[in-house]
Amino acid sequence: xxxxxxxxxxxxxxxxxxxxxxxxxxxxxxxxxxxxxxxxxxxxxxxxxxxxxxxxxxxxxxxxxxxxxxxxxxxxxxxxxxxxxxxxxxxxxxxxxxxxxxxxxxxxxxxxxxxxxxxxxxxxxxxxxxxxxxxxxxxxxxxxxxxxxxxxxxxxxxxxxxxxxxxxxxxxxxxxxxxxxxxxxxxxxxxxxxxxxxxxxxxxxxxxxxxxxxxxxxxxxxxxxxxxxxxxxxxxxxxxxxxxxxxxxxxxxxxxxxxxxxxxxxxxxxxxxxxxxxxxxxxxxxxxxxxxxxxxxxxxxxxxxxxxxxxxxxxxxxxxxxxxxxxxxxxxxxxxxxxxxxxxxxxxxxxxxxxxxxxxxxxxxxxxxxxxxxxxxxxxxxxxxxxxxxxxxxxxxxxxxxxxxxxxxxxxxxxxxxxxxxxxxxxxxxxxxxxxxxxxxxxxxxxxxxxxxxxxxxxxxxxxxxxxxxxxxxxxxxxxxxxxxxxxxxxxxxxxxxxxxxxxxxxxxxxxxxxxxxxxxxxxxxxxxxxxxxxxxxxxxxxxxxxxxxxxxxxxxxxxxxxxxxxxxxxxxxxxxxxxxxxxxxxxxxxxxxxxxxxxxxxxxxxxxxxxxxxxxxxxxxxxxxxxxxxxxxxxxxxxxxxxxxxxxxxxxxxxxxxxxxxxxxxxxxxxxxxxxxxxxxxxxxxxxxxxxxxxxxxxxxxxxxxxxxxxxxxxxxxxxxxxxxxxxxxxxxxxxxxxxxx
DNA sequence: TCTCAACGC
Numbered sequence: 019x020x021x022x023x024x025x026x027x028x029x030x031x032x033x034x035x036x037x038x039x040x041x042x043x044x045x046x047x048x049x050x051x052x053x054x055x056x057x058x059x060x061x062x063x064x065x066x067x068x069x070x071x072x073x074x075x076x077x078x079x080x081x082x083x084x085x086x087x088x089x090x091x092x093x094x095x096x097x098x099x100x101x102x103x104x105x106x107x108x109x110x111x112x113x114x115x116x117x118x119x120x121x122x123x124x125x126x127x128x129x130x131x132x133x134x135x136x137x138x139x140x141x142x143x144x145x146x147x148x149x150x151x152x153x154x155x156x157x158x159x160x161x162x163x164x165x166x167x168x169x170x171x172x173x174x175x176x177x178x179x180x181x182x183x184x185x186x187x188x189x190x191x192x193x194x195x196x197x198x199x200x201x202x203x204x205x206x207x208x209x210x211x212x213x214x215x216x217x218x219x220x221x222x223x224x225x226x227x228x229x230x231x232x233x234x235x236x237x238x239x240x241x242x243x244x245x246x247x248x249x250x251x252x253x254x255x256x257x258x259x260x261x262x263x264x265x266x267x268x269x270x271x272x273x274x275x276x277x278x279x280x281x282x283x284x285x286x287x288x289x290x291x292x293x294x295x296x297x298x299x300x301x302x303x304x305x306x307x308x309x310x311x312x313x314x315x316x317x318x319x320x321x322x323x324x325x326x327x328x329x330x331x332x333x334x335x336x337x338x339x340x341x342x343x344x345x346x347x348x349x350x351x352x353x354x355x356x357x358x359x360x361x362x363x364x365x366x367x368x369x370x371x372x373x374x375x376x377x378x379x380x381x382x383x384x385x386x387x388x389x390x391x392x393x394x395x396x397x398x399x400x401x402x403x404x405x406x407x408x409x410x411x412x413x414x415x416x417x418x419x420x421x422x423x424x425x426x427x428x429x430x431x432x433x434x435x436x437x438x439x440x441x442x443x444x445x446x447x448x449x450x451x452x453x454x455x456x457x458x459x460x461x462x463x464x465x466x467x468x469x470x471x472x473x474x475x476x477x478x479x480x481x482x483x484x485x486x487x488x489x490x491x492x493x494x495x496x497x498x499x500x501x502x503x504x505x506x507x508x509x510x511x512x513x514x515x516x517x518x519x520x521x522x523x524x525x526x527x528x529x530x531x532x533x534x535x536x537x538x539x540x541x542x543x544x545x546x547x548x549x550x551x552x553x554x555x556x557x558x559x560x561x562x563x564x565x566x567x568x569x570x571x572x573x574x575x576x577x578x579x580x581x582x583x584x585x586x587x588x589x590x591x592x593x594x595x596x597x598x599x600x601x602x603x604x605x606x607x608x609x610x611x612x613x614x615x616x617x618x619x620x621x622x623x624x625x626x627x628x629x630x631x632x633x634x635x636x637x638x639x640x641x642x643x644x645x646x647x648x649x650x651x652x653x654x655x656x657x658x659x660x661x662x663x664x665x666x667x668x669x670x671x672x673x674x675x676x677x678x679x680x681x682x683x684x685x686x687x688x689x690x691x692x693x694x695x696x697x698x699x700x701x702x703x704x705x706x707x708x709x710x711x712x713x714x715x716x717x718x719x720x721x722x723x724x725x726x727x728x729x730x731x732x733x734x735x736x737x738x739x740x741x742x743x744x745x746x747x748x749x750x751x752x753x754x755x756x757x758x759x760x761x
Numbered sequence: 762t763c764t765c766a767a768c769g770c
Contacts, residue, residue, distance in 0.1 A: 094768065122770050139770040168769065257766065292767055317766060339766045352765060397768090405770075462770040491770095642764045664765060 049210060050080045053156075057180045058188045058207040062197045064214025069191060070097075070160050071105050074133045077156050082187070083132035086155035091138040093166045094323060095121040102126070102135040122462050123559045138168040143462065145175050146412060156187040162200070163193035163360075164322065165396040171406055174422045175413070177204060195360055195393060203424045217370040219332075223383040231335040232260055234380045236267045238333050239313055242378075243285050249330025249375070250306065251313040252320060254365050256339040256354050261289045261315045262500060268313065284310035290324070291317045295499055296548065302326055321364055325371065332369040334362060336381040336390075341662075342400045345434035347609045348591070350402070351663040359386060360393040399427050403435040404465045408444060411451045412459045441591055441686060442469045457567055461560065463487060466659075470588035471564065474581070479574035480564065482524055482581045488557035489523035490659065490671065495549040496643070502544075509544035514645035517653065518673035520585050521578055522645040527553065583683075586675040589657035590684035594638050594669060596654045602638045602669070604661070605680070606687055611638000611661055611669045641668045655680060 053059050063069040070090070077088050092098040102119035111117055118127030119135040127134055138159065145151060157176065162169050180188050192200045194211075201207045228234040235253050242251055255261045265287045275282050288302045303326065306312040314326060318338060338357040341350050357365070362379065369375025379386070398406075407418060415421050418432050439445045442465055444455030451459075458468035467487045474483025489495065498506045513529065515521035530550050533539040540547035564571065574580040594602030594611045602611045638661055640647045646656070653674030660670045680688040 137769065143770060164768090166768070259764085293765075319767065321767095323767070341766070409770090464770085647763080662765070665762080666764095668764075670765085 046076055050076060052208055052210070053077075053187055053189065054080075056208055057184075057186070058190065058204040060197055060200050060204070060207050060209045061189055061191045061212060062194050062209060063191055063212040064193075064216065067212045067214045069212055070101050071108065073158050073189065074105060074135075075109065077158075077187075078133060082155045085185075087131070087153050088133050088156045088158070089141060089151075089154050090133070090135050090158040090160055091141050091169075091172070092135060093138060093161050093164050093169065095137055096323075097161075098135045098137050099126075102133075105133060105135070123556050138166060138172055139462075142168050142172050142175070142409065145172075146409065146459065149413060150182050151176075151179055151186070152183075155185065156189065158189040158191070160191050162190045163196050165394075165398075167397045167401060167406065170396055170398040170424060171409070173203065173424050177422055180204070193360065199424070216367060217372070217374045219366050219370040219374070220376045221366055222376060222378050223386070224378075224380050225382065227382060227385065228380045231337070231380050232264050232267065235264060235333050235335060236271060238378050238380070239268060240271060242331050242333075243311065243313070244282070246331065246376075248311060249373075250311050250326070250328045251331045251333065252326065252329045252368055253313065253315045253333040254321070254335055255315060255317060256335070256337050257317060258291050258293060261291060261317065264315045265289050268315075286310060286312035288312055288314045289316075290314055290319060292319055293494075293498075295497055295546070298499070320368065321361065325368075327372050329369055329371065330373060330375045332366055332375065332377040334365045334377060334379050336362065336379060336385070340394075340400070343402050343431065345402075345428075345430050346607070347661075348434075348604070348607050349609055349661040349663055349667065353663075356381075356385075356390050358391045358394040362386065362390065396425050398423065399425055399431075401427075401431075402438075403427060403431050404438045407432065407435045408439055408451075408455060408459050408465055411439075411445065411449075412456065438591065439465060441684070442466065442588070444469075457569075460567055461563055463491065463560075466588045467491070470584060471560070472569070473584040473587040475564070475569040475572070477574075477580055477584050477587075478572045479577075479580045479584055480569060480571050481573040482578070483584050484557055484560055484564070484571070485524050485527045485553075486520050486581070486585070488553045488560060489527055490520075491556050492549045492552045493546075494643075495523075495526060495546045495553065497544045497546045506544040510643075511645075512543070515578070516645060518578075518582060518585070519645045519671045520659075520673045521581060523671075524578075524581065526550075582673055582675060583679050585673050586657055586679040587683040589659065589673075590675075590680050590687065592658045592661065592669075593675070593680055593684070593688075594656045594658065594672075596652055602640075602656060604638055605655075609638060609661065610667045611640075611658065639666045639668045640672055641670050644669070644672050646672050646674070 061069060061073070070092075074088050074090050077083070082088055090101075092101065098119045098121055102117055103113050106113040106115075106117040109117060113119075114126045115128055115130045117133045117135075118131040120127055120140045121137050122139065141151075141157070151157070159169065159172065159176070162173075176188055179186055188204070190200055190204065190207075197209045201209050224234070232255070235255070239251050239253060253264060255264060268285070268287050272282055272285060284307070286304075286306050290299055290302050302312075302314050302316075302324070304312075305328075314320065314329075316324075320326065334357075336357055337354050338361060339352055340355050341352050343350050366377035366379070369377050410418055410421060418436070419429060436445060436449060439455065440447075440449075442454070442458075444452060444458050444465060446452050454469075454472060457472055458465055461468040461471065463471070467490060470483050471480065471487055474480040496506070496510050498510075513522055513526045515525050526545065527550070530536075530539065530545070535550075535554065537547040539545075540550060561571065591606060593605040595605050597603050603609070604611055638658070646653075655675050655677050656669070656672045657675050658669035658672045662668055662670060677688075678690060681690045
């Protein structure tokens with residue numbers, strides 16, 4: 019048996035009611051003995067304890083793999099891949115053979131595989147085809163304290179598996195903070211403590227609350243740079259805008275000092291956030307030249323996803339951006355909240371990976387103790403659960419309100435998600451799965467996108483739907499370097515299909531295909547080649563699933579109106595009705611959604627005689643990245659992929675739709691009837707004594723509407739022409755059908 | 762009032 023590097027310092031503590039004690043030195047044999055004797059074991063292992071790579075090998079050496087697989091789940095794909103690679107190297111086998119990994123759209127395992135690393139979402143999906151996970155003898159849920167949505171659902175499912183199978187072992191890793199809670203959820207499971215090998219970090223508090231934490235962080239970073247011994251600095255901010263402001267201000271202050279004659283050593287200022295193009299991201303791993311140091315300004319991405327060595331100083335603003343779902347509004351809000359105490363400790367810990375470090379917290383100790391939650395609200399309690407509901411339904415969980423969640427989500431979220439699925443035709447009137455629902459659950463997609471594929475198949479445009487769904491399943495392919503924002507925006511606009519952001523994505527993909535899937539073509543048009551390639555892979559995998567589902571692959575050619583209709587049938591719950599310049603209202607909830615001034619739909623309007631009827635109305639905005647933003651024509655009705663409140667209620671990924679489609683495809687929400695205003699008009703006219711005058715008035719009204727419509731059409735045409743003149747992607751006009759919508 | 766954290770199936 020290989021040496022267990024953790025054993026020397028490992029100890030076993032017990033949960034409240036299991037009074038076992040194993041002393042301070044714990045050989046692997048003892049850990050394995052406890053696992054043998056208990057169906058569930060909680061392992062508290064700090065970062066750097068090596069548990070992720072060692073535990074699977076121990077279980078293998080203890081014979082668990084002779085009868086089945088050992089699975090180990092990770093919250094992130096890169097972790098699943100890199101850990102599998104390392105373990106395969108340690109065991110001297112080829113990756114993908116005895117040791118492999120599986121992530122969405124990528125299965126790197128074989129018949130020989132007995133240790134399998136995977137994302138927790140993959141294991142969750144596997145429970146669909148084998149409810150008791152019979153192929154696994156043991157599952158290790160790593161980083162379970164992060165409490166991802168999938169982890170939490172798996173908790174409930176694996177608890178059942180443990181109850182069903184006496185031969186199954188579950189090992190859950192947790193942070194110290196949650197170990198008692200985890201142990202109690204799994205029936206007083208024993209708890210191991212495996213100390214990590216990180217260095218101590220001095221925590222320094224702000225004496226007074228900071229009004230402007232960007233300014234405070236800049237000052238602190240400069241103070242460290244000018245005063246303290248070598249070692250790199252990591253600053254945590256909430257988002258891209260703050261990061262850029264911080265970087266700018268730091269550079270400016272350094273310039274000022276130098277031009278004032280001060281001798282300031284060099285400081286590499288490095289922003290990092292997920293939307294940053296990957297070549298710029300990679301710079302944070304460059305070593306600072308001798309005599310200088312680097313200062314990384316980061317979002318949460320450096321809290322868990324990215325680990326940079328050499329950090330001795332952490333500056334923590336104390337805030338974090340989080341998505342919170344509001345079921346009443348059907349909207350996500352992306353808002354800044356104080357971080358949790360657990361997150362603060364995690365951030366501080368980033369200063370202690372290479373040597374003893376210092377964490378500067380830009381808030382008071384009292385704020386930490388009294389204003390911060392001990393740990394973050396688990397994702398399952400603040401998210402749309404449509405996907406989870408669909409999955410549990412297909413696992414025959416009849417009553418979701420009684421499902422054994424460690425922290426149950428608000429009942430309202432569950433009921434709202436069930437309603438969404440009913441609306442999409444995935445659930446019947448008594449909450450059972452329909453055949454549509456059974457088709458949908460086969461796709462590793464959110465329900466609306468799965469529905470879009472099914473609708474595409476039914477309407478003869480599944481090839482186009484497939485491309486759009488694939489493009490929405492990868493990070494945005496539009497490349498927007500902060501220093502070339504205008505150029506890249508102009509490049510993006512050349513691909514715009516004015517009536518639809520969804521069709522714009524389709525257009526980009528088709529152009530890329532027409533240009534031989536070339537990388538240099540991507541670079542020229544400010545597109546992420548990597549993302550497009552990924553979309554192509556995703557498309558192929560989804561196509562495989564479509565084949566097994568016997569769904570036809572058909573193209574509608576250049577008749578893209580059909581595609582918009584398919585989009586409408588997936589997204590009619592997210593319909594917005596034109597309200598005023600730049601402003602829409604969600605037809606159902608009354609939620610506001612605004613057109614962004616750069617939308618194609620912005621700035622023009624007309625009044626239809628008939629409307630899709632709904633009294634409520636709240637504004638929603640077009641996102642500035644939308645093809646519909648500010649380009650000059652305004653459809654009366656749009657559907658959107660997602661509504662997120664940031665500075666405003668912004669719709670993301672918007673398509674114009676015909677009102678009669680909404681009535682046809684979403685009859686539970688919409689019916690066509692005469693609008694209030696046009697009814698009044700009619701009655702007025704009826705009351706008029708002179709029939710001739712009334713007719714004249716009507717004529718005048720019509721002429722006005724026609725003129726407005728013509729003007730709108732002309733304007734749209736003009737803008738289109740202007741864009742075409744500027745556009746370079748070959749053949750765009752030839753392949754993009756368009757007509758001014760609803761005019 | 763012209764822009765969004767980072768994860769995942």
